[in-house]
Amino acid sequence: MKVLLTGAGGFLGWHTRIRLHAQGEHEVTVVTRDTWADLATLVAGADAVVHIAGVNRGSDAEVEDGNVRLAQDVTDAVRAAGHPVRVVYANSIQDGNGTPYGTGKARGAEALGALRADGHDVVDVRLPNIFGEHGRPRYNSFVATFVHAVAAGETPQVADRPVELLHVQGAAQVLIEALTTTEQRLDPKGTQVGVAEVLDLLLEFEASYTTGEFPDLSTPFRIDLFNTYRAALFPQRYPIALRPNSDARGTFVETVRSRGGEGQSSFSTTVPGVTRGEHYHLSKIERFAVVQGSATIALRRMFHDEVIEFPVTGDAPCAVDMPVGWAHNITNTGEDVLVTQFWSHELFRPDAPDTFPHPVAQEAQA
Template identity: 85%
Template sequence: MKVVLTGAAGFLGWHTRLRAHAQGEHEVVPVSRETWGELASLVADADAVLHVAGVNRGTDEEVEQGNVRLADDVAAAVRAAGRPVRVVYANSIQDGNGTPYGSGKASAAGRLAALRTEGHTVVDVRLPNIFGEHGRPRYNSFVATFVHAVAKGESPQVTDRAVELLHVQDAAQSLLDALTTDAERLDPRGTEVGVQEVLDLLHEFEASYSTGEFPDLSTPFRIALFNTYRTALFPQRYPLPLQPHSDARGTFVETVRSRGGEGQSSISTTVPGVTRGEHYHLTKIERFAVVQGTATIALRRMFHDEVVEFPVSGEAPCAVDMPVGWAHNITNTGDDVLLTQFWSHELFRPDAPDTFPHPVTQETGA
């Protein structure tokens, strides 16, 4: 299915594009502010539109009317196609709550729903509060604000209340599910959690991870929140130094300490000049630790161009943890065999390996 994705460069849009790329079931055509003027021509030969673009900051009028105008543009592009097109709308549980944002989302939903009377399929996906990797503080989510504050050693003041939080990759899956559902509305559910509890968990993560130790990862919510947190630390806090203990017998280096959940460790040898990896993950927490030889660990965030590189050596043991959604590899740059330990937070499952091949270095924007 050829799918036009609006807001592809934004928080939810990037994650939706990433998940669709990993699954490989649809051809995704990304649309951003820069290419919005091409919307009608892009929809002309598409099977569906995932409408994720939205306005959530500005004056009351800018927020309310901005969301309506975006929906009007999408509706106009669908009508101009002259044939049935499926529209999936990334709506919000704030729809109709009386705020400018809620009113704008509700009006936008109504404009898109009108397409049903003209032979088009429209699916309204009501998303709760979403959080996840690469969220912008004071913009996308209070979780992003907390993450960046804790990373800087701050502790925000909070008014505690219960919230429903859905990780952005789960939100993205709901949008992709809407491409094939027979329902007109989907209501994905998140995890009920207290605002103070989220802040407490982030402080717990910082206390352990600042020493290189993995925190308790025994629940899906903890894993999702920890992935969100550690991504905000990348690349400034890496590599993580490891402490060698040497005596007359040799050297001992503790490469992984973990407080809970699953875990799997493996080692590999790599001959000079060879590169391993060239893939990315959606949820997996993975650590590379070189214990012998020299290497370069390279990473690139999907759909971005900049490559981050870390030269590492067994002479100065350190670890690099791979952020999700970043293609990564390791290359033996020395003259001897490279010995690397790999650790992931979960056991390897052949039926769901969460490993998607993709090169670190490739054409611009891919």
């Protein structure tokens, strides 16, 4: 299916794009602010539109009217396409709650829903509060605000209340499922949690991970929140120094400490000049620790250009934990065999490996 993704440069758009890329089932064309003027032409060549682009900050009028305008632009482009186009609308549980954002999303849903009378399938996806890696503080969610505050050594003020939180990759999966569903509306559910509980968990993560120790990762919500937290630390806090304990017998280095959940360790040997890795993950927490030899660990956030490199050596033990959504590799840059230990937070499952091949040295649009 040829899928057009609006808002691809934003938080939910990036996560949806990377999940579509990982699954490899659809041909995806992205629409950003820079290419919005080409919307009608792009829709004419598509089988479906996943409409994520939206406005959630600004004056009341800018928020409400902005969301309506974007939805109307999609509506007009679909009507002009000349063939049936499925539309998946990233709506919100705030639809119709009386706020400018809720009113704008509701009016957008009404405009898009009118396409059904013209023979187009429209799926309204009512998303709860979403959170995840690379969210912008004071913009995307309170979770992003808390994450960046805790990472900076601050403790934000909390007005506690219950909230339903859905990790952004879960939201992306529902939007993808909407491409083939027979339903006209989907209401994905998140995790019921208190705002104060989220902050307490982040403070727990900070206290543990500051020492290089992994916190309790025994539930999916803890894993998702920890991945969100550590994304805010990258690359400033890496690599993580490991403390050697040496005596007359030699040296002992503790490479991984984990307080709960699954875990799997492995090691590899790599001859000089060879590169391993060249893949990314959607949720897996993976640690590289060079035990012997010299190497460069390179990472690039998917659909971005900048490559970040860490030179590492077994003579100064350290660890680098791979952020999700970043292609990564390790290259033996020395003259001897490289020995690397790998640890992941979950057991390897051949039917769901969460490992997607992709080179680090590649431009964002390639």
